[in-house]
Amino acid sequence: MSIRIFPLDARAAEARLPELATVLADAVENGASVNFMAGLTLEDAAGFWRRQLPGLADGEKQLLVAEEGGVIVGTILLMLAQQPNAPHRAEIGKMLVQSSQRRRGLGRRLLAAAESAARGAGRTLLMLDTESGSAGEHLYKACGWTEFGRVPDHSHKPDGPLAETTFFYKRL
Numbered sequence: 001m002s003i004r005i006f007p008l009d010a011r012a013a014e015a016r017l018p019e020l021a022t023v024l025a026d027a028v029e030n031g032a033s034v035n036f037m038a039g040l041t042l043e044d045a046a047g048f049w050r051r052q053l054p055g056l057a058d059g060e061k062q063l064l065v066a067e068e069g070g071v072i073v074g075t076i077l078l079m080l081a082q083q084p085n086a087p088h089r090a091e092i093g094k095m096l097v098q099s100s101q102r103r104r105g106l107g108r109r110l111l112a113a114a115e116s117a118a119r120g121a122g123r124t125l126l127m128l129d130t131e132s133g134s135a136g137e138h139l140y141k142a143c144g145w146t147e148f149g150r151v152p153d154h155s156h157k158p159d160g161p162l163a164e165t166t167f168f169y170k171r172l
């Protein structure tokens with residue numbers, strides 16, 4: 001089945017909150033360190049996405065999704081820096097691929113689409129962070145991102161223990 005990658009505006013994202021929530025809850029359930037602890041409910045996951053809607057509506061954020069068979073199976077959030085001294089910078093978040101769909105190149109495609117969207121928004125420097133040793137770290141290295149540091153005990157893993165986080169940047 002063919003996969004489509006495309007942006008969702010605030011209205012479309014609102015209509016698809018249950019699918020977005022499913023992707024986020026699946027990632028947490030499978031141990032991904034993406035700001036949430038284990039046991040994230042679909043309702044709380046939908047709440048996270050609902051809180052992104054104002055940013056999507058006013059252009060501070062862009063959401064891109066991967067869709068297969070009419071269902072969202074991956075997400076990536078581009079957050080455009082709003083500080084007056086950083087009109088060239090943006091941050092990447094919620095790089096998520098449904099656990100059943102991994103290692104098929106979706107992560108790479110979503111990341112490339114977000115980088116292209118960032119360029120389109122006039123951004124030339126991207127930043128992100130991820131749990132050290134995670135699939136994300138491998139993905140970012142494979143996609144030409146530069147590691148610039150590691151912080152021990154930065155965040156709790158979903159199941160409790162503290163873990164190190166690795167920080168990356170990429171010039172576009």
Ligand SMILES: CC(C)(COP(=O)(O)OP(=O)(O)OC[C@H]1O[C@@H](n2cnc3c(N)ncnc32)[C@H](O)[C@@H]1OP(=O)(O)O)[C@@H](O)C(=O)NCCC(=O)NCCS
Nearest residue numbers: 032096097102103104105106107108130135136138139142
């Ligand atoms: C990180 C994540 C988005 C990768 O998505 P994906 O669709 O599986 O990634 P791709 O298939 O595009 O992989 C591209 C490359 O990244 C690297 N990579 C991805 N997952 C990897 C893994 N588990 N182990 C080692 N390398 C990996 C490989 O180099 C891979 O290329 P290859 O398959 O040709 O070897 C996915 O594992 C995920 O959603 N994880 C949970 C959420 C998360 O941790 N997100 C990042 C937090 S910021």
